[in-house]
Amino acid sequence: MDRYIEAVVAIEGSESLSAIQSAVRSTSVPLGYDRFVMFSASPAREDLVDSIYWVEGDWFGKGVTVDAETYVRHCPVTRNFLNVDEPFFWTKVMSARGEKYRVVRTPRGPGFHGLQVPVFGRTGLEGAMSFAGTRIDASARTRAVLTMIGAAAFRAARRLIEAHEPNGASSLSPREREVLRWVAAGRRQADIAASLGLSERTVENHLRRVRLRLGVATTAQAIRLAIRSGEIEV
Amino acid sequence: MDRYIEAVVAIEGSESLSAIQSAVRSTSVPLGYDRFVMFSASPAREDLVDSIYWVEGDWFGKGVTVDAETYVRHCPVTRNFLNVDEPFFWTKVMSARGEKYRVVRTPRGPGFHGLQVPVFGRTGLEGAMSFAGTRIDASARTRAVLTMIGAAAFRAARRLIEAHEPNGASSLSPREREVLRWVAAGRRQADIAASLGLSERTVENHLRRVRLRLGVATTAQAIRLAIRSGEIEV
DNA sequence: AGCGTGTTGAGGAGTTTCCCTCAACCCGAA
DNA sequence: TTCGGGTTGAGGGAAACTCCTCAACACGCT
Known part of the structure; x- marks a missing residue:
């Protein structure tokens, strides 16, 4: 049974x-x-x-x-x-x-x-x-x-x-992921810089590296990619 | 059994x-x-x-x-x-x-x-x-x-x-959804306008309405929201 | 010590997006 | 027929983002 x-x-x-x-x-x-x-x-x-x-x-x-x-x-x-x-x-x-x-x-x-x-x-x-x-x-x-x-x-x-398999480990660094999460939540770079205690330049640099690493052209696309790979929460 | x-x-x-x-x-x-x-x-x-x-x-x-x-x-x-x-x-x-x-x-x-x-x-x-x-x-x-x-x-x-329940119907119009999808795919407004045969202004206006309807501040946030509500594919 | 990676930051010169208002057209519903 | 919603488009100005290069510091690893 x-x-x-x-x-x-x-x-x-x-x-x-x-x-x-x-x-x-x-x-x-x-x-x-x-x-x-x-x-x-x-x-x-x-x-x-x-x-x-x-x-x-x-x-x-x-x-x-x-x-x-x-x-x-x-x-x-x-x-x-x-x-x-x-x-x-x-x-x-x-x-x-x-x-x-x-x-x-x-x-x-x-x-x-x-x-x-x-x-x-x-x-x-x-x-x-x-x-x-x-x-x-x-x-x-x-x-x-x-x-x-x-x-x-x-x-x-x-x-x-x-x-x-070697396993597609997270391809973003912790900081990069954190910044991207805030962008996905609707914050602007300047606000993110303020709330993370960084300069606007740094936030911008992190995002540039995110785009580079994910191999995408825009931050919007990076968000979608990161979401579907589980890199950031939906 | x-x-x-x-x-x-x-x-x-x-x-x-x-x-x-x-x-x-x-x-x-x-x-x-x-x-x-x-x-x-x-x-x-x-x-x-x-x-x-x-x-x-x-x-x-x-x-x-x-x-x-x-x-x-x-x-x-x-x-x-x-x-x-x-x-x-x-x-x-x-x-x-x-x-x-x-x-x-x-x-x-x-x-x-x-x-x-x-x-x-x-x-x-x-x-x-x-x-x-x-x-x-x-x-x-x-x-x-x-x-x-x-x-x-x-x-x-x-x-x-x-x-x-009345059921939360889609809150985006077909055109708005289409434009948002392209943005999420990494295209710029100008490219989208070209490929959809619209003026850049129209694309921009659609995106503004999307933000308005979803009640968000940035297009990045709109993408995440649309994804999690199933409005656009991941 | 030297190397790679992550994190932080800057200058300067773009490009792109966002905001506000206004307006025309089509179409289906009241 | 009037009304509302969807789609299309514009002007002008402000804000935000992107791109390039360069550089310092910390940390772990060999």
């Missing part, structure tokens, strides 16, 4: 990506889902997908396991989750000119369907886990299960993967 | 707050949690809490059911979830001078403990559901269960409550 909760606990405790994967498989295959994609994302990027953690299965019906780049290029409904706050089902429909992917409330009948589970965090969209198959269980129950499994799997995977 | 998944499905299908509440209670009371708080939040506000959906139980050990304002004033560890991406346990410890709340990995023994479950969405933190009790089950299993239950309950409650 409560096997799904056990699966989540197992995923959370996993020490390798393959352990996560097999836990996800053993839960979702019986429900009809045998293709998986997991990636980190940020609404910032043009192509949305940041880096792919896991692609598995025959995603485009050609009988071959697809690789990461191919998935991104064909990426069917991914963009849709810029508009949603919750997991959604999609289905592939065949039309006169080629195949199309559509977001649906409940996918019916045979064909190629899937569930996209976005994962959110402090800074908004952080990634997603996608499940698909040709004969899937699309009940509310299953949606709840995969929502939970998908989120747990993504967080666990990110924890493992980020740990190995 | 899978009673927790059933509970989530029941919560999602609830048509009243009290239905959500009783579903939450029947799941969490057996686990030792008999005090609940649910509220919407935004990292924006000074006091963090936006509006309270549900407060129930003896939160401050005075044998009385606490009301919303009281909870906010005493609000123990709420601020902590500005720093976290996942649910966390906290515990109340008695010290020489009064009581204190601490975030802990696993609360042990008798006393007053709780689990805070933040709920995230497109725009970051959106709310939270908090569970507490004096003799709680604090296993990884239970944390997984309440994470799922809490998120589902919050979303369901918000769906019900927001539906009744």
Whole structure:
């Protein structure tokens, strides 16, 4: 009983990506889902997908396991989750000119369907886990299960993967961040200088370095960038 | 079997707050949690809490059911979830001078403990559901269960409550939003004017109205405000 | 001691944005 | 039809920001 909760606990405790994967498989295959994609994302990027953690299965019906780049290029409904706050089902429909992917409330009948589970965090969209198959269980129950499994799997995977990477440490110095925060709060440079006990020149210099470091042209853009990278609070 | 998944499905299908509440209670009371708080939040506000959906139980050990304002004033560890991406346990410890709340990995023994479950969405933190009790089950299993239950309950409650309210429609006009987006992307007013086919004056006027409407002093602040209200993308 | 980084500050010469007022046009709602 | 909101545009002047270079000091590390 409560096997799904056990699966989540197992995923959370996993020490390798393959352990996560097999836990996800053993839960979702019986429900009809045998293709998986997991990636980190940020609404910032043009192509949305940041880096792919896991692609598995025959995603485009050609009988071959697809690789990461191919998935991104064909990426069917991914963009849709810029508009949603919750997991959604999609289905592939065949039309006169080629195949199309559509977001649906409940996918019916045979064909190629899937569930996209976005994962959110402090800074908004952080990634997603996608499940698909040709004969899937699309009940509310299953949606709840995969929502939970998908989120747990993504967080666990990110924890493992980020740990190995040098990790994009904060690229702003404490002072620079502090000044930028005040600017984002609507203060002018002169006020900030006064309240931090600095000269206006220093405040200006800090901001220039911020723009330099973030590689942006204006302070306005720096604010947006800093917000989405979690450098300053929204 | 899978009673927790059933509970989530029941919560999602609830048509009243009290239905959500009783579903939450029947799941969490057996686990030792008999005090609940649910509220919407935004990292924006000074006091963090936006509006309270549900407060129930003896939160401050005075044998009385606490009301919303009281909870906010005493609000123990709420601020902590500005720093976290996942649910966390906290515990109340008695010290020489009064009581204190601490975030802990696993609360042990008798006393007053709780689990805070933040709920995230497109725009970051959106709310939270908090569970507490004096003799709680604090296993990884239970944390997984309440994470799922809490998120589902919050979303369901918000769906019900927001539906009744006039709903804070977008406070920017399409054109204003468009101009602000470009500024946030780092373009200067002159460039924006050129690419939108407007005069620089018009761009400037749009931005002035944006500041006016959002009630802020600088465009930098307007960007942050627009981002956190979901008016423009991060 | 020498090196890199962070923090602080300046001079001078820009460019850009902000502020205020005024006005025309379109469009949908009362 | 009048009214309000959205969009477009202007003039003139003030304030704020950006860009360039240069320099001092503290701090930790090799």
